[in-house]
Amino acid sequence: MVPDVDVDPRVVRTRRDVLAAAREVLLEEGWERVTVSRVADRSGYARTTLYRHWPQRLDLLRDLIGEEARLVHTTPAGDLRSDLIAELEAFRVAVTSSGLGRVMIAIGQQARDDAELADLNRAMRADGAGVLEEIVAAGVERGELGGRVESGVAVARLVGPVLFGYLFEGDAGLDRRFVESVVDWFLLAAAAPAGQPRH
Amino acid sequence: MVPDVDVDPRVVRTRRDVLAAAREVLLEEGWERVTVSRVADRSGYARTTLYRHWPQRLDLLRDLIGEEARLVHTTPAGDLRSDLIAELEAFRVAVTSSGLGRVMIAIGQQARDDAELADLNRAMRADGAGVLEEIVAAGVERGELGGRVESGVAVARLVGPVLFGYLFEGDAGLDRRFVESVVDWFLLAAAAPAGQPRH
Structure with missing residues (x-):
């Protein structure tokens, strides 16, 4: 989807901010609420931006776990x-x-x-x-x-x-x-x- | 609450039916949905009946676990x-x-x-x-x-x-x-x- 995900600093920042927001939603509101649209609201990024990075809720969850597990x-x-x-x-x-x-x-x-x-x-x-x-x-x-x-x-x-x-x-x-x-x-x-x- | 819980056959039947309904709700709809009012709907008993046996959701959950664990x-x-x-x-x-x-x-x-x-x-x-x-x-x-x-x-x-x-x-x-x-x-x-x- 996003080829230079690790090198473009804007993309790095977006990913970091959004995953931090996803983590907050998870911890404060529970797992069921970690959806692309809820996380977009929380992070302040547009939903279209999030859907470009994470077409599905599952993609977002996968990255969130990747971050936690790292x-x-x-x-x-x-x-x-x-x-x-x-x-x-x-x-x-x-x-x-x-x-x-x-x-x-x-x-x-x-x-x-x-x-x-x-x-x-x-x-x-x-x-x-x-x-x-x-x-x-x-x-x-x-x-x-x-x-x-x-x-x-x-x-x-x-x-x-x-x-x-x-x-x-x-x-x-x-x-x-x-x-x-x-x-x-x-x-x-x-x-x-x-x-x-x-x- | 209900003194002769083990001897009155109507009470025994009510408890059995309601706990079976609670178990169905748990397995089919998930834990969050196991509330007194949802289980009442599912079991066909009146909410007032359920609240007499299980004043709080927690009482219902406790009995449900007791049944499963038995x-x-x-x-x-x-x-x-x-x-x-x-x-x-x-x-x-x-x-x-x-x-x-x-x-x-x-x-x-x-x-x-x-x-x-x-x-x-x-x-x-x-x-x-x-x-x-x-x-x-x-x-x-x-x-x-x-x-x-x-x-x-x-x-x-x-x-x-x-x-x-x-x-x-x-x-x-x-x-x-x-x-x-x-x-x-x-x-x-x-x-x-x-x-x-x-x-």
Whole structure:
């Protein structure tokens, strides 16, 4: 649609302003209200401008998630435990302090009834979990995870407890120590001897 | 409000019909539409009747969750692994096939901004996780969990991955095997020697 999206400073500014307005609408009025026309009103830009950048509501939501998720990622340094803690902690902070938790959970819910959102949900899942999967895969490669950890499954075991805490425990117990304990628990199971009796 | 709620057959029937209507509204129209007046229309009962049983929307939601959650629980038989699998599997089935997942996640989200719903969320969390906590506590007591598992924390590690799968993986990978692997992972970590190096 807009070829030089990253170089034209006016386009950069428009995108930044509009996505900031979309984020405000999301946080103050809820997910359902994040529509192109509502966000146009909020941002002060013309609807025609918004429709040029984001022909559909879904395009806007995709970019909004992209922006939120960009805050989250860390750069692995090669130490399994501290890389996992840093990335999961960045996720925890983003989920509890930005709109990330709200928007990702809302999309996950709605995706169950909506094929377009299901595509977006899959893309969000892939982008969101990429760094964690990379850390786990590197740990498997270095022989630190006993070779029995599939990186996709690992994500559910690391992110799931944080998500549970976010939804059902309030933020009181959801701190850095919680994240460390989830990672240590994960590593204990990974390090357990393969032939371990099952109960 | 209604003293002989469990014995008067007319009251039992009213409650059953109205909660069934509330469940339909939830599944077909979404959580926001589950109001006393909408549910009255749907059920065919008079609004005054509904308000007598459920003075507030919150009362209706509380009972709706109580009904959904009642489906879920199992009775532990004393074998740690199979008790955990049975209870978590019952939760998985309820979450993926009834309105439980939708309603509990919606309440968890909304509870972050609403003190009344926060109370309901805490009650739901306590009721929902009670059997799992009981199974874990019994395992600790029998010396099968190394004594380092706090039952509240255990719930996040067991339920969290199922919740993650429900929201972000679609139902394809979310089957009984997934539940078994979550439980086995949990038990492996619990059985790992306490002095285990941390990475």
